[in-house]
Amino acid sequence: MAELNIRNAIKRYGPVEVIHGIDLDIADGEFCVFVGPSGCGKSTLLRMIAGLEQTSEGQISIAGRDVTHAEPAKRGVAMVFQTYALYPHMTVRQNMSFGLKIGGTEKTEIARKVDEAARILKLGDYMDRKPKALSGGQRQRVAIGRAIVRQPEVFLFDEPLSNLDAELRVEMRVEIARLHNQLGATMIYVTHDQVEAMTMADKIVVLRDGRIEQVGSPVGLYEDPDNLFVAGFIGSPRMNFFAGKVTDMHDAGVTVTLPRLGDVAVPVATDAPLEIGHAVTVGVRPEHFDPSGEITAQLAIDVVENLGGVSYAYSTSQDNAPPVIIEWRGKNRPRQGGTVAVNFDAGCALLFDTASGLRLR
Amino acid sequence: MTKHNIRTSIGNIFVLLLVFVMLVPVIYMILMSFRTGEEIAADPLGMPSGLFLGNYINTLESMNYFRSVANSVGITLSVTVIVAFVGSLAAYPLARSTNAWGRAFIMLVALGLATPAFVTITPIYVIFRQVGLLDNYVGIILAFTALNLPLAVFFYVGFIGAIPRDLEEAAKLDNCTDFQVFWHVIRPLLGPATATLSLFVMLMVWNDFTYPLLLLTDPDKFTVMISVYRFVGNHNIEPDLLFPAAVLGSLPLLIIFVIFQRRIVSGVTAGAVK
Numbered sequence: 001m002a003e004l005n006i007r008n009a010i011k012r013y014g015p016v017e018v019i020h021g022i023d024l025d026i027a028d029g030e031f032c033v034f035v036g037p038s039g040c041g042k043s044t045l046l047r048m049i050a051g052l053e054q055t056s057e058g059q060i061s062i063a064g065r066d067v068t069h070a071e072p073a074k075r076g077v078a079m080v081f082q083t084y085a086l087y088p089h090m091t092v093r094q095n096m097s098f099g100l101k102i103g104g105t106e107k108t109e110i111a112r113k114v115d116e117a118a119r120i121l122k123l124g125d126y127m128d129r130k131p132k133a134l135s136g137g138q139r140q141r142v143a144i145g146r147a148i149v150r151q152p153e154v155f156l157f158d159e160p161l162s163n164l165d166a167e168l169r170v171e172m173r174v175e176i177a178r179l180h181n182q183l184g185a186t187m188i189y190v191t192h193d194q195v196e197a198m199t200m201a202d203k204i205v206v207l208r209d210g211r212i213e214q215v216g217s218p219v220g221l222y223e224d225p226d227n228l229f230v231a232g233f234i235g236s237p238r239m240n241f242f243a244g245k246v247t248d249m250h251d252a253g254v255t256v257t258l259p260r261l262g263d264v265a266v267p268v269a270t271d272a273p274l275e276i277g278h279a280v281t282v283g284v285r286p287e288h289f290d291p292s293g294e295i296t297a298q299l300a301i302d303v304v305e306n307l308g309g310v311s312y313a314y315s316t317s318q319d320n321a322p323p324v325i326i327e328w329r330g331k332n333r334p335r336q337g338g339t340v341a342v343n344f345d346a347g348c349a350l351l352f353d354t355a356s357g358l359r360l361r
Numbered sequence: 362m363t364k365h366n367i368r369t370s371i372g373n374i375f376v377l378l379l380v381f382v383m384l385v386p387v388i389y390m391i392l393m394s395f396r397t398g399e400e401i402a403a404d405p406l407g408m409p410s411g412l413f414l415g416n417y418i419n420t421l422e423s424m425n426y427f428r429s430v431a432n433s434v435g436i437t438l439s440v441t442v443i444v445a446f447v448g449s450l451a452a453y454p455l456a457r458s459t460n461a462w463g464r465a466f467i468m469l470v471a472l473g474l475a476t477p478a479f480v481t482i483t484p485i486y487v488i489f490r491q492v493g494l495l496d497n498y499v500g501i502i503l504a505f506t507a508l509n510l511p512l513a514v515f516f517y518v519g520f521i522g523a524i525p526r527d528l529e530e531a532a533k534l535d536n537c538t539d540f541q542v543f544w545h546v547i548r549p550l551l552g553p554a555t556a557t558l559s560l561f562v563m564l565m566v567w568n569d570f571t572y573p574l575l576l577l578t579d580p581d582k583f584t585v586m587i588s589v590y591r592f593v594g595n596h597n598i599e600p601d602l603l604f605p606a607a608v609l610g611s612l613p614l615l616i617i618f619v620i621f622q623r624r625i626v627s628g629v630t631a632g633a634v635k
Binding site for chain 1: 525527528530531532533534535536537541545546549550
């Protein structure tokens with residue numbers, strides 16, 4: 001097992017730069033998740049680490065060893081693909097032992113490692129089957145088993161659960177988390193599903209347009225995002241953003257007036273040097289609407305999603321802005337078509353600079 | 362009878378008619394092979410009066426059958442194996458090439474498909490005469506290989522293009538060299554395609570007349586088709602020998618087709634459905 005360090009990694013396809021100088025450190029045994037919208041470069045970065053894409057500039061080190069231009073097999077990594085990438089003409093056992101066989105490992109050693117991986121992943125009954133005779137979950141386990149037998153320093157997962165149905169996805173998520181605890185290996189996991197990122201990661205790397213937006217623990221990113229993008233991307237349903245202007249300044253911060261909430265004045269703590277009239281955005285998460293909050297506003301509710309234990313009320317404005325989403329628990333939930341008074345605590349509101357999108361702390 | 366049934370019945374009759382038209386020459390050849398020369402001369406379209414096997418015995422003695430079949434089998438199998446191996450090996454990088462040169466090369470190969478075989482025979486004859494490959498098994502195998510490689514490359518490029526790249530990348534992570542990726546991962550997946558291609562190549566090589574006629578002169582090296590043609594004279598034919606010879610000449614290929622039929626069909630239809 002080993003730590004991974006990336007210094008100023010750049011990837012270009014001809015004149016087009018898609019990864020713009022990534023710097024990242026992943027500690028030994030850490031479960032790191034790359035998350036971001038489609039086309040943000042998360043899979044490309046993972047493939048650069050695997051050696052399946054050439055790194056145009058910069059350096060990638062695994063366990064202190066520079067592997068920037070090393071062959072994929074010489075990097076000490078194993079990868080689990082989104083499509084499983086099992087060899088269709090080989091049995092499960094042959095799939096899992098292929099890499100070791102090519103590497104010249106002794107037969108008895110191969111058998112021992114494959115049997116051990118099969119035991120961990122409960123694949124014993126399927127060892128002589130071909131991939132086409134397996135279910136999606138079983139195939140994914142074989143793909144993980146193929147990675148385990150190689151005893152890599154770093155495991156790489158490229159959206160491994162996106163081809164599975166919802167139930168199986170939850171099951172495999174738990175299984176991969178258990179595997180991480182069991183093996184204690186360094187794992188890098190790419191997903192666009194932020195629930196996977198939040199539940200599995202020790203560290204989340206949020207990417208956008210080939211750049212890292214923020215690195216941190218799941219709770220850290222959720223509670224203390226650096227910018228509007230991270231605040232909006234992490235959390236489901238997404239954070240509500242209200243455009244406003246600074247209308248007053250005081251020792252602890254500023255007061256912001258929010259037209260979308262009926263020009264309600266919200267005092268927000270900040271040390272940022274702001275002026276009256278500065279355009280800012282206030283972020284409030286759906287669950288932070290709470291009847292005990294000191295700020296009150298009236299919202300017209302046009303859609304209510306009742307999920308049983310929780311309801312989400314949507315309030316759409318006429319200016320095509322995303323709807324305001326309010327989480328509602330307990331009794332007296334709002335009804336579709338009505339107007340409700342919503343409250344929130346100003347201490348939960350996050351302040352962002354509208355022009356740059358950066359957080360104002 | 363419903364409208365649907367009537368339409369199906371008309372369709373079936375049309376197909377049967379088409380099959381009959383295609384089989385008439387084969388049926389005629391088989392029927393004639395059991396008639397004596399006099400019977401055929403008296404009534405060319407008549408039915409055989411019995412199963413007269415004397416024609417076959419005479420033909421086997423006079424056409425050096427087993428030797429020519431051995432020659433044809435040896436040449437056909439050699440060409441098929443080389444074409445399948447070299448063709449798939451050449452197609453692999455071409456199928457994965459994303460640059461303009463790769464695409465241009467594929468178009469160049471496609472030009473080879475469009476070139477008639479008789480256009481290449483003269484240069485091949487001249488070159489082979491210079492390097493001493495006339496009347497030589499290696500020469501005829503090389504000539505047929507060159508003739509069939511464009512088809513093989515073009516054919517395999519399509520099939521390999523449909524194989525997910527993830528498999529190759531997984532193999533690279535499994536420590537494979539480029540050739541090992543081809544040998545252990547790509548090649549086994551080309552089974553149905555290879556069976557189909559092999560059929561096309563076998564048919565072409567087995568039935569070809571021009572190349573062996575021009576490149577082979579020693580009767581011991583003649584292929585079946587040349588041996589069959591010996592019964593066609595300049596001014597007359599010997600039907601009691603020609604028809605059995607034609608049946609015997611087609612028989613080995615028919616047996617091969619029956620054996621490989623299932624794989625060939627799966628190769629032709631591969632990729633049609635997921």
